[in-house]
Amino acid sequence: MVALWKLMRGVRQLELHRLILALIIFCLLSMAFLAYYVSNSPKIKEAPPLPFSDCGGGGAMAPGLGLGADGPGGQRAPLFLPPRQGWQRQMKTMDVSRTEPLVLVFVESIYSQLGQEVVAILESSRFHYRTEIAPAKGDMPTLTQHNRGRYTLIIYENILKYVNLDAWNRDLIDKYCSEYGVGVIGFFRANENSLLSAQLKGFPLFLHSHLGLRDYRINPNAPLLYITKPNQVEQGILPGDDWTVFQSNHSTYEPVLLASTRSSEGVAHFGSSTVRALHATVVQDLGLHDGIQRVLFGNNLNYWLHKLIFVDAIAYLTGRRLCLSLDRHVLVDVDDIFVGKEGTRMKISDVEALLNAQNKLRTLVPHFTFNLGFSGKFYHTGTDEEDQGDDMLLQHRNDFWWFPHMWSHMQPHLFHNVSVLAEQMRLNRVFAQEHGIPTDMGYAVAPHHSGVYPVHSQLYEAWKSVWNIRVTSTEEYPHLRPARYRRGFIHNGIQVLPRQTCGLFTHTIFYNEYPGGSKELDKSIRGGELFLTVLLNPISIFMTHLSNYGNDRLGLYTFESLVKFVQCWTNLRLQTLPPLQLADKYFEIFPEERDPLWQNPCHDKRHKDIWSKEKTCDRLPKFLIIGPQKTGTTALHSFLSLHPAISSSFPSPVTFEEIQFFSGANYDHGIDWYMDFFPFPSNVSTDFMFEKSANYFDTEAAPKRAAALLPRAKVVAVLINPSDRAYSWYQVGGSGPGPSDPGSQQHHHGRVCCLMNSPVCVQLHIVDGAMLRSKPALVMEGIQRFLSVTPIFNYTQALMFDESKGFWCQRVEGSRSKCLGKSKGRKYPEMSSESRSFLAEYYRDHNVDLLRLLNRLGHPLPSWLRQELQSSSWS
Numbered sequence: 001m002v003a004l005w006k007l008m009r010g011v012r013q014l015e016l017h018r019l020i021l022a023l024i025i026f027c028l029l030s031m032a033f034l035a036y037y038v039s040n041s042p043k044i045k046e047a048p049p050l051p052f053s054d055c056g057g058g059g060a061m062a063p064g065l066g067l068g069a070d071g072p073g074g075q076r077a078p079l080f081l082p083p084r085q086g087w088q089r090q091m092k093t094m095d096v097s098r099t100e101p102l103v104l105v106f107v108e109s110i111y112s113q114l115g116q117e118v119v120a121i122l123e124s125s126r127f128h129y130r131t132e133i134a135p136a137k138g139d140m141p142t143l144t145q146h147n148r149g150r151y152t153l154i155i156y157e158n159i160l161k162y163v164n165l166d167a168w169n170r171d172l173i174d175k176y177c178s179e180y181g182v183g184v185i186g187f188f189r190a191n192e193n194s195l196l197s198a199q200l201k202g203f204p205l206f207l208h209s210h211l212g213l214r215d216y217r218i219n220p221n222a223p224l225l226y227i228t229k230p231n232q233v234e235q236g237i238l239p240g241d242d243w244t245v246f247q248s249n250h251s252t253y254e255p256v257l258l259a260s261t262r263s264s265e266g267v268a269h270f271g272s273s274t275v276r277a278l279h280a281t282v283v284q285d286l287g288l289h290d291g292i293q294r295v296l297f298g299n300n301l302n303y304w305l306h307k308l309i310f311v312d313a314i315a316y317l318t319g320r321r322l323c324l325s326l327d328r329h330v331l332v333d334v335d336d337i338f339v340g341k342e343g344t345r346m347k348i349s350d351v352e353a354l355l356n357a358q359n360k361l362r363t364l365v366p367h368f369t370f371n372l373g374f375s376g377k378f379y380h381t382g383t384d385e386e387d388q389g390d391d392m393l394l395q396h397r398n399d400f401w402w403f404p405h406m407w408s409h410m411q412p413h414l415f416h417n418v419s420v421l422a423e424q425m426r427l428n429r430v431f432a433q434e435h436g437i438p439t440d441m442g443y444a445v446a447p448h449h450s451g452v453y454p455v456h457s458q459l460y461e462a463w464k465s466v467w468n469i470r471v472t473s474t475e476e477y478p479h480l481r482p483a484r485y486r487r488g489f490i491h492n493g494i495q496v497l498p499r500q501t502c503g504l505f506t507h508t509i510f511y512n513e514y515p516g517g518s519k520e521l522d523k524s525i526r527g528g529e530l531f532l533t534v535l536l537n538p539i540s541i542f543m544t545h546l547s548n549y550g551n552d553r554l555g556l557y558t559f560e561s562l563v564k565f566v567q568c569w570t571n572l573r574l575q576t577l578p579p580l581q582l583a584d585k586y587f588e589i590f591p592e593e594r595d596p597l598w599q600n601p602c603h604d605k606r607h608k609d610i611w612s613k614e615k616t617c618d619r620l621p622k623f624l625i626i627g628p629q630k631t632g633t634t635a636l637h638s639f640l641s642l643h644p645a646i647s648s649s650f651p652s653p654v655t656f657e658e659i660q661f662f663s664g665a666n667y668d669h670g671i672d673w674y675m676d677f678f679p680f681p682s683n684v685s686t687d688f689m690f691e692k693s694a695n696y697f698d699t700e701a702a703p704k705r706a707a708a709l710l711p712r713a714k715v716v717a718v719l720i721n722p723s724d725r726a727y728s729w730y731q732v733g734g735s736g737p738g739p740s741d742p743g744s745q746q747h748h749h750g751r752v753c754c755l756m757n758s759p760v761c762v763q764l765h766i767v768d769g770a771m772l773r774s775k776p777a778l779v780m781e782g783i784q785r786f787l788s789v790t791p792i793f794n795y796t797q798a799l800m801f802d803e804s805k806g807f808w809c810q811r812v813e814g815s816r817s818k819c820l821g822k823s824k825g826r827k828y829p830e831m832s833s834e835s836r837s838f839l840a841e842y843y844r845d846h847n848v849d850l851l852r853l854l855n856r857l858g859h860p861l862p863s864w865l866r867q868e869l870q871s872s873s874w875s
C-alpha cells in the first residue's frame with residue numbers, strides 16, 4: 001500500500017517536473033516572440049499615413065461631372081439662380097433690445113434624435129435655449145413678456161408641425177416672428193408615408209422626397225454663409241436615399257446646399273429632363289413671401305455639412321447675436337514627452353518630423369508651436385535610438401513651448417503634505433534648469449488631471465510657490481462627459497481651462513489599429529467630432545501624448561489633416577497663443593465662467609479616484625436652514641442642536657457664527673474649507689449635520705451652489721409675515737448684515753419661487769415663523785418628520801416658556817431655563833395699525849404669489865398668511 005503510494009507520488013513528481021519544464025520553455029519562447037515583435041514590428045516599417053493634401057471629400061472622386069467641379073480658386077458658373085443684387089451676404093439686422101437671446105426649440109419628443117442633436121449644438125455653443133414638445137394644437141408657449149420677445153429664434157425639429165399648426169396658433173407665431181424679426185429653422189425628414197412630391201402647405205415651395213444624391217456643393221450666393229466657405233464640392237455619393245429637395249420659382253427662396261440626383265430613375269417624378277440639374281436640399285427663405293426669414297433642411301443633421309450650415313443659419317437669423325467670431329485658437333499639448341514605454345518613444349526621425357510638421361503648420365496657423373509636458377525622471381529611459389530622440393528634443397528646446405508635468409509623473413492628490421509635493425516639483429524644476437528648458441510659461445498640467453478638479457488645495461499652493469503657475473487645463477470640470485459641458489473656472493489665482501480630447505491616447509499608435517478602424521479617425525477630422533470641437537469652441541486645448549508622435553505619428557497626421565480640412569471648408573482663422581494669453585482670452589470671451597460651481601467629489605467615480613483618500617465626503621450637511629434673517633432661525637438653530645442625532649456646524653469666528661459659504665466670498669475657499677466646519681460623523685446614516693446661514697435666502701447664487709454641492713440636502717426656510725419682518729428690520733435700524741429697509745425685502749418671496757425651480761425645491765420645508773414662536777414643540781416635530789430623523793425627540797419636555805423673556809427657551813435642570821442672547825427674541829412696541837395696513841398692502845402681491853406657491857407644493861398655509869390675505873382683501 002505504502003509502495004503504491006510512493007510510486008504514485010513518483011509519477012506525479014515526474015509530471016510536475018515535466019510541466020514546469022514545459023512552462024519554462026513556453027515562457028522563454030513567448031518572450032523571444034514578444035521581443036522580436038515589439039522591437040521589429042513590421043508595422044513600424046510601414047510609412048506613417050500622409051495627412052490630407054487636398055480638399056476632396058474622400059471616397060471615390062467623380063471627375064468631369066460638369067457644373068463647376070473645378071478646383072478651389074477656379075471660376076464657377078452660377079449654381080441655381082443668378083445672384084441677386086443687394087442680397088449677397090447681406091446681414092440681417094436685428095433689434096437686440098426687443099428679444100431675449102434665447103432659442104425656442106420645438107422637438108418631437110424628449111428622446112427624438114434630431115432634437116437632441118440640435119440641443120447638443122446649442123449647448124456646445126453655450127447658447128441658451130428652451131425645448132418644448134411641438135404642440136399639434138392647443139397651448140403655444142407664451143412668446144412675449146412685458147412687450148419683449150422671449151425668444152430670438154425658433155427651431156422646429158419637424159417643420160410640418162409648424163406648417164400644419166391650427167390657424168390660431170400659426171397666426172400667433174407668425175405675427176410674433178414678423179413683429180420681432182425672429183427667424184425659423186425647420187427640418188423636413190421624409191418618412192415612409194411622405195409623398196414623393198408635394199407642396200409645403202401655404203408656401204410656394206415644392207418638396208421631392210426619397211432621393212439619392214451625389215456631389216454636394218454650396219451656393220456661394222446664399223446670404224447666410226459666414227463660417228462656411230463656399231468654393232468646395234463634396235464629390236461622391238451622399239449617404240442615404242431619403243433626401244428631400246426643394247423646388248420653387250419664387251424669388252424668396254435661395255438655395256444653400258445643392259446636389260445632383262444619383263441616377264436618372266430617381267428624378268422621374270420631376271416630370272422633366274433635368275437629369276443632372278442641381279437640386280436644393282437646404283434653402284433659405286429671404287422673407288420676401290411673408291416677411292419671415294427661414295432656413296429649411298431637406299434632411300436631418302447627420303451629414304456633417306448640415307451641422308456647419310446649421311451653425312451659420314443660427315448666426316444669420318439672429319443677426320449674429322448667437323454667433324462666435326471667426327477666430328479659433330488651438331493649443332496642442334504633448335503630455336508626457338519623456339514618459340513612454342521603451343519601443344514606443346520618439347526617435348531622431350520622429351523629432352525631425354515633429355519640427356517639419358510644426359513649420360508646415362505655421363504657414364496655416366500663425367505661430368503654431370507644440371507645447372511639450374515633461375516629467376524629468378523619465379528622460380533617457382528608452383532604447384539608445386530613443387534616448388537620442390530625447391537629446392534632439394532638448395537640442396531644439398527653444399523651438400517648442402514647455403510645461404512641467406511633475407517629476408515622476410505622480411498624481412498630486414496622493415500628496416497630503418504640501419511641502420513634500422513642492423519638493424517633487426522642485427526636482428523637475430532642477431531638471432529643467434540643468435537642461436536649459438524654459439520655465440517661465442506659467443502653465444502646468446497635472447498627470448491624470450489629479451488635484452485640479454476636484455480641487456486639491458495643496459496642488460494649487462505648490463504650483464504657485466515652485467513654478468508660479470497661473471494657468472492649467474483639465475477635462476474633469478465639471479465632468480469628463482459630455483465633452484460639450486466642459487467649462488473653465490478660476491481658483492486661488494489659477495485659471496483652469498477646459499481641455500479637449502482629439503481621439504488620440506497613449507495607446508493609439510498605429511493608423512491601421514485606430515479603434516474602430518482608421519476610417520473613424522478620418523471621419524472625426526472630416527466634419528466629425530474633432531472638427532466640431534474646433535467649430536464650436538473659440539479656444540481648444542488638445543491633449544496628446546508622446547506615443548502619438550513616434551510610431552505612425554498620428555498626432556502629426558491628425559492635426560495637419562484637421563487644419564487642412566478646416567481651411568478647405570471654413571473661413572475660420574486658426575491661430576495659437578501661449579497658455580497665459582490663451583487663458584486671458586478665454587475668460588474675456590466667457591466671463592461668466594470665472595466662478596466655479598463646486599460639486600460633491602464622491603458623486604463622480606472619476607472625481608473620487610483623483611481625490612485625496614485623506615478626505616471624506618461625509619463631512620457635509622444633510623440639511624440647511626436658509627433663513628431669511630429676523631425670522632427666528634437662530635432660535636430654530638439652538639432648538640435643533642438639542643437633538644441627540646442632529647449636530648450643527650462649528651461656529652465661524654468671522655461671519656457672525658454662520659459659515660455663509662454659499663452666499664458670498666467664502667465660496668471661493670473651496671469645499672475643503674467648508675468641510676472643515678463639520679465634525680466627522682460617528683454614523684453617516686443616522687447623524688444629521690446642518691448649518692444655518694440666514695443670508696442664503698436672499699442670495700441669487702446660493703440655490704444653484706447649494707444644489708450643486710448638496711443635491712440631496714433638505715432645506716428649511718422660516719417665513720413670517722413680511723410686515724413683521726420689515727418692522728423688525730426697522731427696529732434694529734438695519735444693524736448687521738442684510739437689507740435695512742423694508743422695500744428691499746419685497747423680493748424675498750420671489751426667492752422661494754426661485755428655489756422652487758432648482759432641484760432643491762422638492763426638499764424644501766417651510767416653517768411658519770409665528771408658529772415657531774408660539775408652539776415650537778409642534779414645529780420641531782414637523783421638522784423631524786420632514787428630515788426623517790430618529791429618534792423623535794420630545795421638545796415638549798426639552799423646551800419651556802420663559803415668562804420674563806416672553807419666549808420659549810431650553811429647559812435645564814428642573815424649572816430653570818436657558819435662553820438666547822439679549823438681542824434675540826427682542827420685543828418691540830406694537831406696530832401702529834396704520835403702518836400695519838400700509839405694509840399689508842405693500843406686500844399683498846407677494847403674499848398672493850406665496851399662496852400660489854404653497855398651494856402648488858401642497859404645504860399648509862401659515863396662519864399669518866391667511867390672516868394677511870383676508871385683511872388686505874377687505875381694504
Ligand SMILES: *[C@@H]1O[C@H](CO)[C@@H](O)[C@H](O)[C@H]1NC(C)=O
Nearest residue numbers: 204205206247248249250251
Ligand atoms: C411659378 O410656378 C407656378 C406653378 O407652376 C406658376 O403658376 C407660376 O406662374 C410660376 N410663377 C413664375 C413667376 O414663374
Ligand SMILES: *[C@@H]1O[C@H](CO)[C@@H](O)[C@H](O)[C@H]1NC(C)=O
Nearest residue numbers: 416417418419420421422423
Ligand atoms: C510635511 O513634511 C515635512 C517634511 O517631511 C515635515 O517637516 C512637515 O512637518 C510636514 N508637514 C505637515 C503639515 O505634516
Ligand SMILES: *[C@@H]1O[C@H](CO)[C@@H](O)[C@H](O)[C@H]1NC(C)=O
Nearest residue numbers: 681682683684685686687790
Ligand atoms: C449606523 O446606524 C445604523 C442604524 O442604527 C446601524 O444599522 C449601523 O450599523 C450604524 N453604523 C455604524 C458604522 O455604526
Ligand SMILES: *[C@@H]1O[C@H](CO)[C@@H](O)[C@H](O)[C@H]1NC(C)=O
Nearest residue numbers: 781792793794795796797798
Ligand atoms: C412628550 O412629553 C410630554 C410631557 O412629558 C408628553 O405629554 C408627551 O406625550 C410626549 N410626547 C411624545 C410624542 O412622546
